[in-house]
Amino acid sequence: MALAMGRSMHQSGLVVLHGPSGYGKSMAAAWVKARSRAYYLQLDDFTRSRKVLLKRLGKALGMQLAKSATVDEMADAVMAQLEQSGRPLIIDEADYLETFKLVDSIRSIYEGSKAAILLIGEEALPFKLKEWERFDGRILDRFPAQPVSLPDARELAGLYCPGKVMGEDLLERLVEVAKGSVRRVSTNLERMYEEALANGWDRIDLATWGNRPIHTGEAPRRG
CATH class of the missing domain: 3.40.50.300 (P-loop containing nucleotide triphosphate hydrolases)
Structure with a gap:
């Protein structure tokens, strides 16, 4: 502009x-x-x-x-x-x-x-x-428009997870599953922040997140 x-x-x-x-x-x-x-x-x-x-x-x-x-x-x-x-x-x-x-x-x-x-x-x-x-x-x-990158994910983490330290391994995973979508990274970060508040986490990485689901945009498979 x-x-x-x-x-x-x-x-x-x-x-x-x-x-x-x-x-x-x-x-x-x-x-x-x-x-x-x-x-x-x-x-x-x-x-x-x-x-x-x-x-x-x-x-x-x-x-x-x-x-x-x-x-x-x-x-x-x-x-x-x-x-x-x-x-x-x-x-x-x-x-x-x-x-x-x-x-x-x-x-x-x-x-x-x-x-x-x-x-x-x-x-x-x-x-x-x-x-x-x-x-x-x-x-x-x-x-x-450019696909979401790791530096973008870091910036988004500052917006959606204020006061929390986000592990690089988790941010890399979010970028990987997002397939370019900023929205998917933001959606995941919002949920991770809520989980961090509920559990009293100051840092969130892959080990902390464990086997909790990460939103990929895929429709859930029928069991």
Whole structure:
């Protein structure tokens, strides 16, 4: 997002972050939002029309759009707010834009406001956007989300297990079973912290954890 916000007047301000579910994209969005004062909008299966999209955008921007406002009036108001505020916009679950043919609506909002816009979606999002040539040609950069690493696990341990010492062997195991997913590491750390509190542990390693289960994301097998 910093790249888009610091771009020259001749560069585009559209950026795409893409990757598998659980790779920490929404966590990254929260980090960007906090540090750049970005507006944040998460799409879903109900964002099926330009009118609904604009209403939700208006709400995300802290605006009171008149119930009687037309689509054009709402679009003008949203673009004016983005332009005047100078704040970036994050659109999470952006795959729905392609699903419901709303990609050009976001392109128009970008063109009318020149706001830096970060789209976050699944692995295939960049390929989906290529079908929208006028939008794809305005993308400044595309960033694939990275699988969780041991240094990431250490950072997450500090967030989810405050005051506890996490053994490297246990963190390595969590990264191994996570198969790239930040969410799985976080889920396991939360449970381990609760167990540590319940048992009075100051340190948690593989020996301490013993044969207690570790969440792998696999469905439980029938006995």
